[in-house]
Amino acid sequence: MTETQAPSPAKALLLLPVLVLLGLFFASVFQLFSHGFADADGWSLRYFRQILHRSDYQVIFARTILSSLTVALVSVALSYPIALLLWRLERWRNTLLIVVLVPWLVSLVVRTYGWLVLLGPKGVINGMLAWTGIIQQPLALMFNDLGIVIGLTHVLIPFAVISILSSLLAIESNLEEASGVLGASRFQTFRRIVLPLSLPGAFTALIVIFLASIGAIVTPIVLGGMSHQFVGSQIYQEVMYTFNLNKAAAWSICLLAISFLSLLLLKAIERRLIGPLE
Amino acid sequence: MSPAQPEALAQAAPSRAARGSIHVTSVAKTYDATTVLSGLDLAVEAGTFVTLLGPSGCGKTTLLRLIAGFIQPSAGKIAIDGRDMAGLPPQRRPIGMVFQNLALFPHFSVEENVAYGLRLRNVPEPELRRKVGSFLDLVGLGHLGGRRISQLSGGQKQRVALARSLVLEPSILLLDEPLSALDLQLRKQLQVALKEIQRELSTTFVFVTHDQEEATLMSDRIVVMSAGAIQQYDTPPAIYSQAANLFVAKFVGELNEIPGRIAATTAGTVEIDGPGGRHALPASGLRGYSPAPGAPCVIGLRPERIAILPPDADAGGSIVLPGTVIERIALGPVLRFVLRCGEQRLVAVRLASDGAALPEAGAACRIAFDPADAQIFEPLAAPAAASFGEKP
Numbered sequence: 161m162t163e164t165q166a167p168s169p170a171k172a173l174l175l176l177p178v179l180v181l182l183g184l185f186f187a188s189v190f191q192l193f194s195h196g197f198a199d200a201d202g203w204s205l206r207y208f209r210q211i212l213h214r215s216d217y218q219v220i221f222a223r224t225i226l227s228s229l230t231v232a233l234v235s236v237a238l239s240y241p242i243a244l245l246l247w248r249l250e251r252w253r254n255t256l257l258i259v260v261l262v263p264w265l266v267s268l269v270v271r272t273y274g275w276l277v278l279l280g281p282k283g284v285i286n287g288m289l290a291w292t293g294i295i296q297q298p299l300a301l302m303f304n305d306l307g308i309v310i311g312l313t314h315v316l317i318p319f320a321v322i323s324i325l326s327s328l329l330a331i332e333s334n335l336e337e338a339s340g341v342l343g344a345s346r347f348q349t350f351r352r353i354v355l356p357l358s359l360p361g362a363f364t365a366l367i368v369i370f371l372a373s374i375g376a377i378v379t380p381i382v383l384g385g386m387s388h389q390f391v392g393s394q395i396y397q398e399v400m401y402t403f404n405l406n407k408a409a410a411w412s413i414c415l416l417a418i419s420f421l422s423l424l425l426l427k428a429i430e431r432r433l434i435g436p437l438e
Numbered sequence: 439m440s441p442a443q444p445e446a447l448a449q450a451a452p453s454r455a456a457r458g459s460i461h462v463t464s465v466a467k468t469y470d471a472t473t474v475l476s477g478l479d480l481a482v483e484a485g486t487f488v489t490l491l492g493p494s495g496c497g498k499t500t501l502l503r504l505i506a507g508f509i510q511p512s513a514g515k516i517a518i519d520g521r522d523m524a525g526l527p528p529q530r531r532p533i534g535m536v537f538q539n540l541a542l543f544p545h546f547s548v549e550e551n552v553a554y555g556l557r558l559r560n561v562p563e564p565e566l567r568r569k570v571g572s573f574l575d576l577v578g579l580g581h582l583g584g585r586r587i588s589q590l591s592g593g594q595k596q597r598v599a600l601a602r603s604l605v606l607e608p609s610i611l612l613l614d615e616p617l618s619a620l621d622l623q624l625r626k627q628l629q630v631a632l633k634e635i636q637r638e639l640s641t642t643f644v645f646v647t648h649d650q651e652e653a654t655l656m657s658d659r660i661v662v663m664s665a666g667a668i669q670q671y672d673t674p675p676a677i678y679s680q681a682a683n684l685f686v687a688k689f690v691g692e693l694n695e696i697p698g699r700i701a702a703t704t705a706g707t708v709e710i711d712g713p714g715g716r717h718a719l720p721a722s723g724l725r726g727y728s729p730a731p732g733a734p735c736v737i738g739l740r741p742e743r744i745a746i747l748p749p750d751a752d753a754g755g756s757i758v759l760p761g762t763v764i765e766r767i768a769l770g771p772v773l774r775f776v777l778r779c780g781e782q783r784l785v786a787v788r789l790a791s792d793g794a795a796l797p798e799a800g801a802a803c804r805i806a807f808d809p810a811d812a813q814i815f816e817p818l819a820a821p822a823a824a825s826f827g828e829k830p
Contacts, residue, residue: 338541
């Protein structure tokens with residue numbers, strides 16, 4: 161019915177917000193690129209050369225990528241049993257899901273400072289360990305890569321739980337029964353049926369968390385300290401402390417490129433590992 | 439971890455023809471306060487195609503799941519091939535199961551779905567290939583082994599589910615309304631295919647359905663269930679013509695119900711006051727009912743047992759009532775008549791080839807039936823009739 165009607169001017173007006181959003185998006189990307197490929201005197205690749213060649217910057221890239229990969233793998237590994245539990249405990253599922261999501265109700269900055277209290281040299285964890293006599297010297301739990309990984313994993317884990325849980329919930333209800341009748345033990349059913357069918361969710365979680373972690377700013381600043389920068393926190397510094405917007409833009413373009421390339425790579429691995437399910 | 443080996447399969451293998459008997463003895467199942475099944479007794483001979491038939495909520499699926507071992511009876515005993523199954527989980531029983539939603543493994547190919555149970559039993563690869571191939575051929579999917587499940591049609595999925603269970607050569611195959619999601623045409627094809635496969639393998643099939651036509655078409659024997667109890671267990675023709683009670687008679691096939699009242703019972707005959715006066719019917723028509731004079735009853739007549747005679751015809755020994763033809767509908771090989779006899783509405787079915795001699799709609803006629811064809815039932819209790827048949 162409506163398909164054949166010519167779009168009325170009033171309906172066209174509804175497109176306006178979308179156009180505004182798209183316009184802003186492209187304008188900002190254009191801004192980013194025009195800043196990145198320039199310095200104070202005009203067009204230049206100076207900052208790219210600098211970023212890609214300085215060895216301390218290469219460490220930042222390596223730290224960002226490796227830590228994010230660690231965060232993604234640890235998050236998925238920790239979330240899988242949680243998601244399984246939520247899947248099994250049908251009656252408690254919604255309540256437990258709220259518990260999983262409660263950290264999101266607290267501001268990211270507040271949560272990250274909470275970790276300072278826990279992880280510091282005189283923090284709760286070191287205090288407990290020293291008090292029980294397990295350690296003499298406090299462990300270095302923050303202002304290093306470990307602190308960043310702990311903080312980011314805590315922030316991002318709910319994504320993994322939700323993603324894995326949704327793929328578990330998509331498993332047809334009596335596949336497990338069917339597998340049992342055909343002679344499988346509970347473990348065999350898990351390994352051959354449940355696990356393969358929930359892998360797509362786990363892999364999606366891996367990708368989402370990796371991409372979210374690679375752009376992190378607050379957690380690396382607070383828990384990594386000045387000595388352990390992420391690309392994101394480096395960009396923040398260029399903008400807020402050295403006021404070098406051109407360099408910040410060049411950093412951002414590099415980060416964007418890394419995100420895209422790793423997305424392509426992870427998708428290729430996913431296809432290889434899991435194959436098309438449908 | 440090694441798979442739970444169903445030793446029953448291995449033990450019973452030599453005497454295959456005798457495999458697959460089921461003995462259900464006073465089985466009951468209650469959940470909290472609700473009784474789902476009570477005092478069930480059933481003996482199924484090996485190699486039978488038996489259908490559990492009844493309206494939804496009658497307990498047929500519960501009985502199936504009890505036989506499968508997904509749930510345990512609250513009381514009573516279930517034995518397969520003479521072995522008590524108490525406490526055994528499904529994988530320790532000599533059964534296969536086809537689920538209502540089929541429960542195929544979406545991440546496996548057709549072949550791998552069928553091979554699943556064999557792989558769990560560590561069947562050597564050449565034998566596994568051979569078996570998977572021959573069972574895919576049996577269900578007519580030999581050419582589709584490499585397909586993904588999502589690439590199959592509904593009917594093909596049914597066949598995969600069937601092959602996946604049958605390849606393990608269970609003594610008993612349990613089928614939980616597997617055809618209910620298919621369209622009519624496909625369902626009819628698969629009903630025939632299922633029956634043929636069952637005959638070929640002579641495995642005991644226990645098939646759950648609420649479709650009485652499906653049950654009649656496929657089964658050697660039908661268990662009619664209602665309100666958690668078995669109403670009748672018999673062959674399809676016996677259930678149709680010798681229903682144990684009014685519930686069964688109404689559930690299987692079409693039935694004309696004529697209300698009446700018992701006037702007198704003598705040896706061999708029952709006299710009933712009904713439409714058109716008092717009729718003497720043979721006492722052999724009583725179906726599980728021994729009424730006292732004055733008790734209400736229902737005379738049940740199958741549509742094909744009602745003859746329609748021209749006003750002047752000779753009725754022989756039949757009971758004859760005056761009536762009118764309301765509707766005359768041609769349904770392929772048969773003619774379907776809706777008749778009125780006083781307040782009573784009756785449905786009659788005659789062969790279309792006899793149509794020339796039969797009256798048109800609106801014509802007056804005489805409605806005749808052989809007293810021996812009349813079945814006399816106890817009326818269903820009113821609330822039970824509404825909820826489809828609880829036995830008092």
